[in-house]
Amino acid sequence: MNQFFGNILTPQFGYSVIRVTTPLLLPALGVAISELSGAANIALEGIMLIAAFTGVVVSAYTGSLWLAFIAGIAAGVLVGALLGFFHLRLKADIILSAIALNMFASGITIFLLFLLTGDKGSSNSLQSLIFPEFKIPLLHAIPVIGEIFSGHNLLTYLSVVAIFFYWILVKKTPLGLRIRAVGQNPHAAESVGINVNKIRLYALMLSGMFGALGGMYLSMGYVSWFSRDMTAGRGFIAIAASTLGNLTPLGIFLSSLLFGFVNAVSIYISSLNIPSEIIQSIPYVMTVLALTFFSMRKKRDTL
């Protein structure tokens, strides 16, 4: 046990918490923005996969990180728009179409990966790029704090920007106001001339953008390749994180950090003599517990 705390109370541990929080925080913001509009997007799992795959492939074939970035975002936004098309235009149940899109994403990425590389497992044979890591001047020089907060991937810093972006978007812009209005009372919003479906479509596209950033972080930062189903349920944990965060920027940040912390602990705990299967199940158990706790509190508040 002492060894365990010895491992946890290190700057490296703090660093890895931030590292594993990034791919939860970004899609959680994506879930939140769609949920605010009243059209909850549970296809983040699929959006992340498709963006992760697109980023890797485009960077490998063009050699340009910028093009890969743009293509990845475009892919995520496109899947978000597709979900919007099916739900808003073709009146499909949003949960069922999102489940279908998640399956589609899992299948199409493996399908194309095989056609491009002849391998169904990972993109190891592709020379794909990763986003650079940044050492923040001054901060980097500070002991402990520098080791924790400096030297992260570009997309990790972008995820911090994304929190502020989300906050400004939701609280300070006309679009954000409309998104909230449409989510709270679509009929009232419609009666003052807001096009409900259009606003929800925008929200779903924004949600795709956040998801795409999270997906690209996985394949072009967290690791430097694409592997099949590499999101491993992060898109679903994001739903929990956004729910626990009560759709507020600070709340989402803290709940994502909580899941990131548990995730990191489960990596570090392997120094103890606990079977890895048990450790790997911890983040998911925690998610259920947290979901229960917050639902209990919510229920108590509404009574």
Place this chain on the structure above:
Amino acid sequence: MEKFLVKHFTLIRTLVAILIGVFITIFLIILISADGLYSLQQFFLGPFASRGRFSNIFENAAPLIICGVAIAFAFQAAQFNVGAEGSFFISAAVGTAFAVSTSMPPVLHIISILAVSALTGALWSGISGILKAKWNASELVSSLMLNYVAYFLGLYLINHHFRDKKAGYLTSAKLPSSAILPRLFSGTRFHIGIIIAVVVAILAYIVIFKTKFGYELRMSGQNVKFAKYAGINIFKIVLLSQVISGLIAGMGGVMEVMGIHHRFNWQSLPGYGWDGVIVAIIGRNHPLLIIAASFFLSYLKIGGQVLNLMSDIPSEMISVIQSIIILLITAEAFLGNWKAALNRKISTGGTL
């Protein structure tokens, strides 16, 4: 004619969606394969080309029917519990553990293993059920998370406590012969599981469509407020629909172990629970239609496997096609204009 078309509109829409899926398949195969005609032939006729493959269609349909019916039970009550995958897996692990550590006469052994697994599945899925019924916690999120927990716990149980150390790979000990589902045709793995699955589907049909409980279930699924005013115990419906869902899915997993592999040899989630979502949607949550949908999906999957083996096209093409079919089926407005035109024609006496 128009009246007939309108009456069976959803069925027609489903068939059109499937047809579009098949056309996309043909198009993709011709586009990608170096020898398109040969690949097409392999895909469509391959599943019937040998006794073994033909029997595969039936073997594969059994878990699809079971999981489809399990999902339908929850979906009928508008409970988006997608935990069939987890119930399937953890019940198979617990059932295997029970099977290898007990000895009983053949029929009794099989029945008690099925009972233990069904109970495990019911309890597992009941977690999401009770969280939803009591505190309104999203069953979608909790069942998604519990799928992963079930996966890791199932692996832990088998890999650490019931592992066959003599086998060269991670697997459970072999099931005793008393725990093995009898096979119907020699030389194939065609076992009585398909019969159990069809019986389960028929029972589910009776419960959902012919009993008071089934009526309450469907009513709460369609309009929970109305159901509440009608005096239906929503707590009971929410909980039971998910418990029964897990109960059914729990049998499916161990039936695969007892009928096909004879040991627990999964090291990743086999995905039958998600396939259950697919056949439930294609069969529109109707247990008898789910039987048909399962045979169709099973046929597609075997076709995909043949293609994977005999040509240059990966079997994942099938998951792409099935998701397109589902998107079209769930799209209420798909072919909506056509329906509206038909209705106009009926109301104007066919003069349009």
